Amino acid sequence: MEETMIYTILITLFLVVAVKLMLQTRKQHKNLPPSPPSLPIIGHLHLLKQPIHQSLNNLSQKYGSIMYLRLGLRPALVVSSPSAVEECLTKNDVVFANRPDFYAGRYLSYNNTTLGAARYGDHWRNLRRISTVEILSSTRLNQFRSIRNDEISTLLGRLHRVSSQGFAKVELRSIFFDLTTNVIMRMVAGKRYYGEEVKESCKKQASKFREIMEELFAYTGSAILRDLFPIRQWIDYDGIIKKLVRLGEKIDSFLQELIEEHRIDKDRNTMINHLLALQESQPQYYNQRPDSG
Known part of the structure; x- marks a missing residue:
């Protein structure tokens, strides 16, 4: 009663x-x-x-x-x-120009300070400049052309193996996801995390990365529903906030591990290595970390 x-x-x-x-x-x-x-x-x-x-x-x-x-x-x-x-x-x-204040941005994007979540202003403009000049410029992308060609060749080889004995049903969505993610992560960190071609030395880290991606898709969907009804923020009855906090810590730990690897071995042609070099040569621009709240 x-x-x-x-x-x-x-x-x-x-x-x-x-x-x-x-x-x-x-x-x-x-x-x-x-x-x-x-x-x-x-x-x-x-x-x-x-x-x-x-x-x-x-x-x-x-x-x-x-x-x-x-x-x-x-x-x-x-x-x-x-x-x-x-x-x-x-x-x-x-x-x-401004983005809404979503839960995913708070807990997975350092309190809305990444390029995709930051509010319009000096910080966002600085991130946009770095991305345009140092990451997405034609010169920079051309440096990674061999990676894209290699991953496309791997994809074609995979399709050939599946269909070599005749017609076969292929789920292209997962295949293209693997292709896109491998291209991005090889450009960023020099490593492949999906498919049969993952190196033995990288399998543990690849498993951790795939686990993070699965959680990311699962939890952000729940967070979006909560964002549509702000009144639900009063009570974390489904525990989604705690899950997002844990996921954010897991992502931060994974990225820090990649950065430390590149600090030890800086002879790689990766985005992380390039940004670390910029941090050393221009610390006034690349050592600032916005308040994450």
Whole structure:
């Protein structure tokens, strides 16, 4: 009986707070684009079926190329025409430059200080400069062309072995994931972590990396649902915050291990080695670590 009363009170409080937040949102955003009818608490989530892009396209056919959706308690703007996209990303790019404060960014991206999670400002511009000049420049990418060629050859060899005895069913999604990840990690750290070609000396580290990736995909999905309903941050009833904290520590430990390896052996043609060299030659730019909170 007491448990029933407690659950009833909690549900009532949840509904009252949710309605209050929705009313505040409506008052703050009076001049919103067209929007489909929404439901309490979940907003427009019930309208988004798989595949998501097709659901959004169907909605935009009815409500226009600029459409307002509410995903849980999070506002979202759906832009589906080239001219509107250009308006948002060129003339008004600064307005749309900031990222939302998501749980994954807090615990897996050093409190939203990585390039993909940082807010627009001096820190983000510095990260963008480093990425553009030192990592993603044509000269730098051309230095790793042999890696890409090698991984593509490995992929073709893998497909040939599977189909050498006749027609065979191949799951391309996992194969392309292996290809992309191996290319990235060989460029970053000089190591392959997926496929039969993983070196014996690297198998333990490769297993750790694959475990991290599996957890990353599993936990970030749960974190996204929590982000859509900020009221859930009051109680970590499913333990997702603790899981994200542990995963963040595991990722940090793994990356530190790679860095220490490169400090000992700096004769590798990798991104880590290049950034370590820059840290020594230009410490005023590459030794600063933003406050991770």
